[in-house]
Amino acid sequence: MSEIVANRYAKALFEVAEERGEVDVIESQLHSVAEGLYEHEDLRRVLMHPQVSSDNKKELVKKLFEKQAGVEVLNLLRLLIDRKREAIIDDVLEAYTHMANEKRGILDVTITTATALDEQEKQDLAERLGTALNKKLSIHAHVDEAIIGGILLRIGDRLFDGSVAGKLAGFKQEIKVGRQG
Template sequence: MSDISVAKPYAAALFQIAAEQNLLEKIEEDVRAVKDVFSNEGELLEFLEHPKVTKEAKRDLITASFAGLNTQVLNTIFIMIDRHRADSIAAMAEEFISRANEERSIADAEVYTVRPLTEEEKTEVSAVFAAKVGKKTLRIKNIADSSLLGGIKLRIGNRIFDGSVSGKLERLERQLLR
């Protein structure tokens, strides 16, 4: 079974609890932290999936590593570990974030520019492109990329908007080579 099909029921349950308790933002913040750790720390997954490590040792490590995490998030992680689904925790977090974004009509956007954007520029980009993807607002992650030469490039979900100078040059090159 794929990670996402395993992760969806856990994400749905956690999302329902978060919505019922009006803790969607707090739990989403915690889930984002969990996603970052489980996406980047392969050794943690190896430890959690090792058959000789006891459940108590696994729980102790998670409790110590994620001190201050919402108990609902911790309990979801514990259940997934107990059911040998630790490898799907990052996918569960991704699914939860996706549901939370959908609920609030927010989209995550990676914005590539030559220099970091100011807050005012981020707000303007959010206003323009949120409407294009049918959302209220964008949560912008700005990435400085000097190879763009100028302009802006956005990735929102699986859509890419390329208004960069390097992108325009590449398109021009393709047209000329036809």
């Protein structure tokens, strides 16, 4: 649900940014704000706390981010605070970045592996996938030991499962179906 709501806020902000020719600038400002909130756990707790008034939250956000963020981003933050949706700022950033990358002709790809990839491995994978898809890619790497080995690729709404856990689940399903038949 929060993803759908975040998409609406991101789309509205993106349209304003596009009109003003500031897609990259606003993306950078959003990233700075999200990073600032991520790095300061106490600040995040204050902003999420239901007993802190909206006015106090908005004043705090203004003081902390007025040098890093323009009017549009500050207005978005105030709107999120007014609507008690402070927690979705990361989702708004993600949706906004996706829209900006789409406009730039860059495809967002999420790669999940059982162990962390180093920068060279990410770069090599991005080049090979980019060549195969004939697109520039923005790679987002995640680690999930539960996949055991192999790789999970999410490209847009499609998921390609080349993980050991995925193959084991497939075998298990085949065995179940085999028993029934």
